[in-house]
Amino acid sequence: xxxxxxIHSALGLPGGILxxxxxxxxxxxxxSKNTGSFGNWGAEVRGSDSRLRMGDQLQVRIETASxxxxxxxxxxxxxxxNGEIPLPLIGRVKAEGLTIGExxxxxxxxxxxxxxxxxxxxxxxTIRFFYxxxxxxxxxxxxxxxxxxxxxxxxxxxxxxxxxNRGKVEVMRGKERQTFNCEELRLHxxxxxxxxxxxxxxxxxxxx
Numbered sequence: 468x469x470x471x472x473x474i475h476s477a478l479g480l481p482g483g484i485l486x487x488x489x490x491x492x493x494x495x496x497x498x499s500k501n502t503g504s505f506g507n508w509g510a511e512v513r514g515s516d517s518r519l520r521m522g523d524q525l526q527v528r529i530e531t532a533s534x535x536x537x538x539x540x541x542x543x544x545x546x547x548x549n550g551e552i553p554l555p556l557i558g559r560v561k562a563e564g565l566t567i568g569e570x571x572x573x574x575x576x577x578x579x580x581x582x583x584x585x586x587x588x589x590x591x592x593t594i595r596f597f598y599x600x601x602x603x604x605x606x607x608x609x610x611x612x613x614x615x616x617x618x619x620x621x622x623x624x625x626x627x628x629x630x631x632n633r634g635k636v637e638v639m640r641g642k643e644r645q646t647f648n649c650e651e652l653r654l655h656x657x658x659x660x661x662x663x664x665x666x667x668x669x670x671x672x673x674x675x
Contacts, residue, residue, distance in 0.1 A: 517566045517567070518564055518565065518566060519546060519562050519563055519564065519565055519566070519567070519570065519592070520546065520563060520595070520663075520664050520665030521546050521547070521548060521550060521563055521665055522545065522546060522595070522596045522608075522664075522665055523545070523546045523562075523592055523594075523595050523596075523664060523665070524543065524544070524545045524546075524592070524593045524594040524595070525543070525544050525545070525546070525552060525562070525590055525591065525592055525593060526541060526542070526543050526544075526590070526591045526593050527541070527542045527544060527552070527554060527574065527588070527589070527590050528540070528541050528542075528588070528589040528590075528591075529541075529542075529574075529578070529586055529587075529588060530586060530587040530588075530589070531583050531585070531586045531587075539589075540555075542554060542555070543593070546562050546563055550562060550563025550564065551563075554574065554577075556578070556582050557574070557577040557578060557582070560573060560574060560577065561573070567590050567591075567592065570590055571588050571589070571590050574588045574590070575588045594610060595610070595611040595664035595665070596608045596609060596610060596611055596664065596665070597609055597611045597615060597620060597662050597663075597664065597665065597666045597667070597668070598666070598667040598668065599620055599621065599623070599624035599667075599668045599670075600667070600668070600669050600670070601631070601668075601669045601670035601671055601672070602627060602628040602630050602631035602632070602670040602671065602672050602673075603621060603624040603625055603626065603627060603628065603631070603670050604624065604625030604626055604627075604628055605624050605625035606624060607624065609623050609624065611662070611663075611664045615661065615662045616659040616660060616661055616662060617636065617638060617647060617649065617652065617659055617660050617662055617668065618649060618652055618653065618656070618659050619659075619662075620662050620668055621636070621649065621668065621670070624668075627649075627670060628670075630672050630673055631670045631671075631672070631673060632670065632671045632672060632673040632674075633648070633649045633650050633670075634648045634649070634650055634651075635648070635671055636648075636649050636668065636669070636670050636671075637668070637669040637670075637671070638660070638662070638666055638667070638668055639666065639667040639668075639669065640663065640665070640666050641665075647660065
């Protein structure tokens with residue numbers, strides 16, 4: 468059976484709350500040994516941004532009354548390493564992997580009818596991050612925007628050091644990773660893969 472046809476048949480376009488980005492297939496990817504593959508990485512779209520990730524900062528508004536004088540309760544929270552956010556009365560709520568709509572429903576179901584007869588929940592994503600480490604000039608956490616690609620992320624971190632192995636740059640997404648040859652990506656910028664919120668980029672040191 469044709470493996471290319473199998474890949475094409477597996478592609479899908481998940482819905483999302485953010486602007487979708489279609490990533491051109493045919494990336495310069497070198498599969499990593501002893502790690503998972505991203506499956507349809509080559510067809511990734513930014514619809515998957517709609518899934519909340521560790522490190523996302525959210526604002527949760529709880530409206531328990533109506534009318535011009537009603538003041539919502541507002542909480543600024545961050546998704547922790549366990550994928551949870553803390554909220555009053557109901558404690559910790561699992562958020563990682565959910566869409567905004569799914570998290571909103573989960574919070575509402577936790578408050579009604581146990582604590583409120585009625586309430587309106589509004590969840591907003593305020594800040595999302597990606598991470599760059601290893602042989603870059605300014606390794607750190609950076610604010611994610613919907614135009615970030617691998618090469619742009621490395622430039623945001625100050626660019627490569629003189630000791631960087633540019634041919635084996637790792638991108639980690641959850642428990643999976645892929646290795647990219649950034650020299651090839653510079654020659655073919657149309658293949659530069661999008662970076663999603665929560666992604667970690669690691670630039671190894673060259674042995675030469």
